[in-house]
Amino acid sequence: MDLRLTQARATDAERRAVDRVVDPALDAVASLNGNNGIKRADGVSGLRDEHFSDAGHAARGRRHLLLPALHAVQEDIGWISPGALNYVSLRLSVPPAEAYGVATFYAMFSTEPRAPRVVHVCDDVVCGQRGGEQLTERLSSEIGPELGTEGSGDEVCWVRSPCLGLCERAPAVLVQSTGEPDYSIAPASAEQALAAAAGGGPGADAADAAFTDTSVSVPQTPGGTGLRLLRRVGVADPGSLDDYRAHGGYTALRRAVGIGPTRVITEVSDSSLTGRGGAAFPTGLKWDGVAKAPERPHYLVCNADESEPGTFKDRVLLESDPFGLVEAMTIAGYATGCERGYLYIRGEYPLATRRLNHAIGQARQRGFLGADVMGEGFSFDLELRRGAGAYICGEETALLNSIEGFRGEPRNKPPFPSVSGLFGKPTVINNVETLYNVLEVLAAGGPAFAQIGGGRSTGPKLFCLSGAVARPGVYEVSFGATLREVLALAGGTVGEVRAILLGGAAGGFVLPDQLDVPLTLEGTREIGASLGSGVIFVIDTSADMTEILRRIAAFFRDESCGQCVPCRVGTVRQEESLARMLRRTEIGSREQELALLDDLARVMRDASICGLGQTAPAAIQSAIGLGLLSEGVAQ
Numbered sequence: 001m002d003l004r005l006t007q008a009r010a011t012d013a014e015r016r017a018v019d020r021v022v023d024p025a026l027d028a029v030a031s032l033n034g035n036n037g038i039k040r041a042d043g044v045s046g047l048r049d050e051h052f053s054d055a056g057h058a059a060r061g062r063r064h065l066l067l068p069a070l071h072a073v074q075e076d077i078g079w080i081s082p083g084a085l086n087y088v089s090l091r092l093s094v095p096p097a098e099a100y101g102v103a104t105f106y107a108m109f110s111t112e113p114r115a116p117r118v119v120h121v122c123d124d125v126v127c128g129q130r131g132g133e134q135l136t137e138r139l140s141s142e143i144g145p146e147l148g149t150e151g152s153g154d155e156v157c158w159v160r161s162p163c164l165g166l167c168e169r170a171p172a173v174l175v176q177s178t179g180e181p182d183y184s185i186a187p188a189s190a191e192q193a194l195a196a197a198a199g200g201g202p203g204a205d206a207a208d209a210a211f212t213d214t215s216v217s218v219p220q221t222p223g224g225t226g227l228r229l230l231r232r233v234g235v236a237d238p239g240s241l242d243d244y245r246a247h248g249g250y251t252a253l254r255r256a257v258g259i260g261p262t263r264v265i266t267e268v269s270d271s272s273l274t275g276r277g278g279a280a281f282p283t284g285l286k287w288d289g290v291a292k293a294p295e296r297p298h299y300l301v302c303n304a305d306e307s308e309p310g311t312f313k314d315r316v317l318l319e320s321d322p323f324g325l326v327e328a329m330t331i332a333g334y335a336t337g338c339e340r341g342y343l344y345i346r347g348e349y350p351l352a353t354r355r356l357n358h359a360i361g362q363a364r365q366r367g368f369l370g371a372d373v374m375g376e377g378f379s380f381d382l383e384l385r386r387g388a389g390a391y392i393c394g395e396e397t398a399l400l401n402s403i404e405g406f407r408g409e410p411r412n413k414p415p416f417p418s419v420s421g422l423f424g425k426p427t428v429i430n431n432v433e434t435l436y437n438v439l440e441v442l443a444a445g446g447p448a449f450a451q452i453g454g455g456r457s458t459g460p461k462l463f464c465l466s467g468a469v470a471r472p473g474v475y476e477v478s479f480g481a482t483l484r485e486v487l488a489l490a491g492g493t494v495g496e497v498r499a500i501l502l503g504g505a506a507g508g509f510v511l512p513d514q515l516d517v518p519l520t521l522e523g524t525r526e527i528g529a530s531l532g533s534g535v536i537f538v539i540d541t542s543a544d545m546t547e548i549l550r551r552i553a554a555f556f557r558d559e560s561c562g563q564c565v566p567c568r569v570g571t572v573r574q575e576e577s578l579a580r581m582l583r584r585t586e587i588g589s590r591e592q593e594l595a596l597l598d599d600l601a602r603v604m605r606d607a608s609i610c611g612l613g614q615t616a617p618a619a620i621q622s623a624i625g626l627g628l629l630s631e632g633v634a635q
């Protein structure tokens, strides 16, 4: 490949950061292929694997290391300089313009010099209502304007962030420091955020220790009867494979191996398990399609890019029961003929990332991952890939592009990933909660699992409760429980309820007189709502509905990948309209603004490429439909 590099040269430190990622990956491929490498002009050895071949395809084979290499530079140096980009481009044979396009796609990367520490302050719908705004005001007055605005600090800085997935512990901050691991503080006081920005924060170890009390995130009794998905949370040590096994770990994989891959898929199909990521596609059907695909290799991808505002259930599972996901992915890989799995986790989950990395290492060391899993004669291994702050990468094809080292922009479908997914091969993509359910399917048996709930809504289900509830957190119920019952589990609502946002920022509202809706796919559809990502965000009458919707609109405007016009322009226009309504500077009347929002919604829903643009107006439309934005309704 003819790379047109600029004159900028990487420093030794930048080269070391890139080499730390690239060298081991190429060495691993070399040992797998009997040192079957090619030599490049600069003396760097590039090697083949199944998605890496000579000549024109060689570049593609290394490109999937682009995101990890950029992470390494960002972490070590604090920003990605033109010289570093040149070096990354050279080592991975990626055109510099494309590497720049990828680096600038993600919010956690900076291509400009910036302060060595950045405090990301969540001001999204939940944290914004629970102290996040006050945090931003205090930081602004004490250390200056937000990063990216005129006058922001060179040494100490802060920036607003979309939802950090710590809603049950609001308000939350994420601390990114050059040369040190990221960490979260939640709940964060202004003093803690200021200290962290000035370099006096607790550091990763102490910050992680503050998450030891899992009852804050899972208020249901640890190990309580009836808990399936959450049964090990707060009970088993997330850092110990032995403790995981002592609490039932790896019995599901043993059973899977005992009955064979075909029967595993039959069990999953019999369970009627549907995907928990929002689309509710039958898992058995998805697995069967990939298992039968003649093209090889097959890939497995776990979508742990949980970024929907108000959603934190995956984070709690990953932090507290990381071996569970490793086992579930091994079962999925075994059943569908995948020898390699990718676990794509959102970049804002540092503790979950550390625990998963540890769990993967332990499992590999003890023979639960690798060339001969448990001595049962099948091969499966896992690679963890960290996102870098892009909600759109939760869209499955955008996620695939992100792993492959491209901008995380959705692909047109068809072809679907089960036919042409990662590296163009048949790929199973499952959400975190879906995979934890697989352990329960194997434990109970498919038909017994299907008896929990009914219709397309079978098995246990997790909900993320936040806002005006007595005990925010993740709650597990069987499908079919009503909204009222789930709220009662959380100690009931606090104050006078105006509305409840169900399903997330792309979901809809229910009113206080609709609490008896069964929380199933069918029940919520009947009232025009959806389960989405399991969000239940309770809004009391002290909150300003227009401001909440403006924040949701700002989120989608910020997260739109910009690839298609209806979404790129529509998300801007709907935020502008809501901002005018907030300022009482409507164009025409409020009713005319609502009509404009309705028009925008129709175009975005009908003409956007992917689910982000199609559902970005959903909450706004729902609020309009329920009269929550009408003139005269107290805001």
Ligand code: SF4
Binding pocket: 392, 409, 410, 559, 560, 561, 562, 563, 564, 565, 567, 568, 608, 609, 610, 611, 612, 613, 614
């Ligand atoms: Fe990108 Fe939005 Fe189009 Fe999806 S709908 S491809 S996020 S611009």
